[in-house]
Amino acid sequence: MNKKAIVIGVSAGGIEALKIVLNKLRINMDYAIIIVIHINNKGRGLANIFGDINQFIVKEACDKENVSEGTIYFAPPNYHLSIEEDYTFSLSIEEKVNYSRPSVDVLFNSAAEVYMDDLVGIILTGANSDGEIGLKRVSELGGKCIVQDPKEAFFDTMPLAAIKSVENCKVIKLSEINKFINELGD
């Protein structure tokens, strides 16, 4: 069976949005969930916050680690996160992309080229346009694209930019994104 993944890009207002999207996910998921969030968290942080809201393993992605289904990964702060052809993570400290490191575009572009049809790209609230190019790449290579309804988003810049670049993306509310993920593969 093909490996599958969900990539999520989120910026300002992201923690609260992710709490809804990741709430009580079905545990027998055959998807890996990989997240870039632009916040300057100090250490432990994210994995702790999200470890409590479902039974997934929630961790920071390590260099050359295998991407496993049923696991939620966060890009480490200050590193770009990419997916390699052999379904492993790689990290990079090269210059910021869209003023961001980690960058949503870097993750989405690399994941799109590896997972192709078996990828879901999701863009949530954010105050810049990182993710616009990456989501387009996901769409071009056959992946599904979802964007948080900008009317509901804490900051609508990122969702609006994403919608502009991917015309056929699904624009829905956070609670519906949660439901969508839970119903994947049914």
Place this chain on the structure above:
Amino acid sequence: MDEKELLKIQNIEMKLLIEAISLKYGYDYSDYTKSHLKRRLIRRMSLENYTSITQLTEKVLYDKDMFEQVFWDLSINVTEMFRFPKFFKDLREHVIPILKTYPTINIWHAGCSTGEEVLSTAILLEEEDLLNRTTIYATDINKKVLETAKEGIYSIDNIKKWTKNYQESGGVKSFSDYYTAKYDHVIFDSNLLENVTFLEHNLVTDQKFIDTNLIICRNVMIYFNVKLQRKVINLFEESLIPSGFLGIGSKESLNTSSTDSKFINVTTDTKIYKKHVGY
């Protein structure tokens, strides 16, 4: 043509470019991480307004300047002084006391880039009264960055961040004692670099050149695939004296749990390891 077909072709073009660089210029990037290579090469392709990687390959083969440009693109030179200050704090607390027991000390900074971390180590050694009996070998694949490193002159824009890092790393003096500010630059005390030897060294192809007490190689191996990482770790293991130390980036790791691991953990979050004795 559809995007999937184009992607397939682009991946073939990438392989051909890497092969061309290796055959023409002798630098072997085939075991670098693919996503990294691709991002850097596609970026160069668009900056040059080329429509395909093949165009870039042609230019690289016929024009040495374009090769130099691509070579520069592929070498990541993002660094700072006392980067991840806790690393230097842990060096001070866990490694320096052991180094003090040796009459002379060799340290290898592998992939030293523009030299900020070399100066950081030199400052640490100076404060621990070890600098005068230490030789630091600072190496990089890229000649140009070594020239910058030798000069010890940096933009003043970084100083605030570096001062903060220095303080967090447990520095005991005032950071400004180590440099002179001139216009928009800072010039570091040349005594700090007196015992530093700068050398061109390619971790992919070059061999052991020194027996060393400590190797520092942070955020270099993240650009290598697992096969090349293993090779480089073997090179480090050969180059370290028994009980010598290895410091790598905080998001990198050596698989110490594997039975053939030659290293044990000294610190966990700052990734300082010690070579096993008893082999």
